[in-house]
Amino acid sequence: MVDRQIIAQIDNRQNVTKVDISTVTKVMPRKMDEIQMQRDMDYILAQKILSGMLENGLIYDDEFNKITALNRKSFSPYLTELYE
Incomplete structure (x- = not known):
């Protein structure tokens, strides 16, 4: 099944600069x-x-990002694709 997804690009002043409607594959629900x-x-x-x-x-931003990546691997969150 195919759904449409709207993606908005926002600049550093929080203004929408681009809107893209992409086709994505629907993920089957899991328990x-x-x-x-x-x-x-x-x-x-964590x-x-x-x-x-x-x-x-x-900590600095780069350390935050590195530890976040390690946390995703360690904890394997259910909705990991949303956290990326």
């Missing part, structure tokens, strides 16, 4: 088990802590 739900909760918690560290100047 989330208890283990996967715990992994997602652990990932969300990212909240990491965001706090970034906001308080304890």
